[in-house]
Each structure stands twice: as structure tokens, then as C-alpha cells.
Amino acid sequence: MRNWRIFMSLLAAAGAASGASAANVSRASFGKADGRDVEAITLSNGAGMQARIITYGASIQSLIVPDRDGHKDDVALGFATMDGYLKKPAFFGATVGRVANRIAKGRFTIDGKSYQTPVNDGANALHGGTKGFDKVIWDVVSVKSGPSASVTLRYVSPDGDQGYPGTLTTIATYALDEKNQLTIDYKATTDKPTVVNLSNHAYWNLAGEGSALGAMGHLLTIPADAYTPTDAGAIPTGEIRSVAGTVFDFRKATAIGARVRDASDQQIVFGKGYDHNWVVDRKIAAQPRLLVRVEEPVHGRVMEMLSNQPGLQFYSGNFLDASLSGKAGKLYREGDAIVLEPQMFPDTPNQPSFGSVRLDPGQTYHNVILLRFSTAPAR
Structure with a gap:
């Protein structure tokens, strides 16, 4: 009898351990926008990491990550309620598109026909126009628990939306596994030739989104030999310039604030700081490769970002002006966070030497982004 009890105790313990290691998903209301319900889907793993995705903008609303001592902080900027996203939109954690980054004067041409999307960044279009993918409610296609917890979202952008041709169906899947890796997988198809360049616009502070440390002490490594300089309006000049001997050389880990x-x-x-595209490669890769590594030395959190995309837009939070208050009740100030966007190069629709963001019927656009979190020892 005693041996039987020991056996059952060990079996129960094994079952509990197995359950603890499974990644889970939960759903809750996050408010309303345009008279429609907005959901929050929370992905959790057994290692203490948690990602909350809201259907408004298919956005990362929160990402809780343990530090080297096991203390958990939310490392993504954002608002505590839906009201903040509606009153003061700032692309926090959002999916941006149809075309992320800038299009000069909002104009582009496909097969000899000119198209105009709204300008919302001086004379240029930024992140899809005045009502891009960040300002719409996405539909929940599925949620899954298991070795990897995930949510799949869909948005159908109609022909002519923000001036873009073709009905574009976009699928965004967020998945959290037991290795503290968050995967963001974007796919899109169209029924007419169009242009597509999707990315995620999360603002990161690995010390915690309410931390007084800010992000300027983060150590940044970008394995890129070149970047694309811009004019005063942040539109690339067309040149691909070496980073050697410049402030854009992050091939060795360097504090952003330096x-x-x-x-x-x-x-x-x-740019009033960094707001530029680094050229990691010239072509989309078959498999994700490392685009950037970020280390916060005080708490020890490390984030590695991999993607199949050839470019990385790095923005150092230059226009955070203390007019926004985040989830921790702290004002977001200049340099409090950074943005890292895997994508094709800015203004590619008007600069053929950069490649192409054209998508034709029968093709599938794909941007996969892997965020790997770990910790580093104290320096």
C-alpha cells in the first residue's frame, strides 16, 4: 500500500509538472472601438512570460518578461485601457500596414497607374495612411494552448482602402512557446496587384515600461554593414551607405545613448536621433536570421530579434514628449523606449534599387518575426 501511494504521488507530481510547462491562452474584453468589442488574448508559459494581444490593431498590449533574478516586468509600452489607444494613437505594439514606414508624398505606381494614399507625416505617408492596420479591429480566427500558445487574427482590407488597390487579406499569428520565444507571423494575399510591407511597431524598454532608467542604456548590436541615409523628411535618398566610422555602426554592442x-x-x-533603416541584407531570406540583439545591463534582460526581412528600422523614441502616460502611470519621455521593425526598406515602392514590395494574385506575402528572450549575467 505504501509503495502504491508513493507511485500515485510521483504520478501526480509528474502530471502537475507537465501541466505547469504547457503554454496557455485566455480571453477577456478590452473595451470598445467604433461600437465594436475589442478583445484581449493573453498567452502565458510556464517560465513566467506573458503576452497580451488586443484585437485593435493586432497589437502587443503587454509583454511580461522575467529578469536575471526572476523579477517580472512589462517591457512593452502601451495603455492600460482602450480609451488611451483611441485618444492618443501612437502605434504602441501595433501591426502597421499596408505599407510600414514611409512612402514619399504618399504616391506610388503599379503597372503605369498612379495611386495616392493619405499623407500623415509631413508631406509623406507613414504606416499605411491615416487609418492603417493599427486603427482597425481584427477578427479572431483561432486560439490554441499547448506546447505553444497562440492567437491567429485576420483583417480584410477592401479594394481602395487608404488608396491601395486590391482586396488584401492579412493573417497575423502570435505564438508564445516554453523557450520564452514570441513569434509574430504575418501573411497576406490579394486579388489585384498591390504593395505590402507589414511590420510590428512595439516600443521596447527592457528595464520595464515604467522604469526611470529609460532605454538609452540598452546595449544594441545590429549585424549590418550599411544603412539608408534620408533627407530631412525621413525619405531615403537612394544611397546605401557604409556604417564604418559612423554613429550608425552597431556591429559591436554599444549603448544607444552614447x-x-x-x-x-x-x-x-x-532624425533628432536614430530613425533609420539598417541594411542587414538585400533580399528576403528563406529562414529568419538575426537582425538585432538588445541587452539591458541593469536587470539583465536580453532580446534577440530574427526575421526573414532584409531591413531593420531602428527608432530611438525621439518624439516621446511626456504627453502620454502608460500602464505604470508614468509619463513616456524622449528615449524611454526603442522601436525595432523588420521590413523592406522605406519608400521601396518608389525606389526599385531597394527591391520590391509588390504583391500579385496567387502570391503570399510573408514576414516572420522571432523575439527570443533570455538573461545575461551582471557586467
């Missing part, structure tokens, strides 16, 4: 205000480089003056 050179972010270096006015000797006109590019820093134009």
Missing part, C-alpha cells in the same frame, strides 16, 4: 545626440552627423540632426 551617440544618439551626436550633432556632427547630419543624419542624427534630421
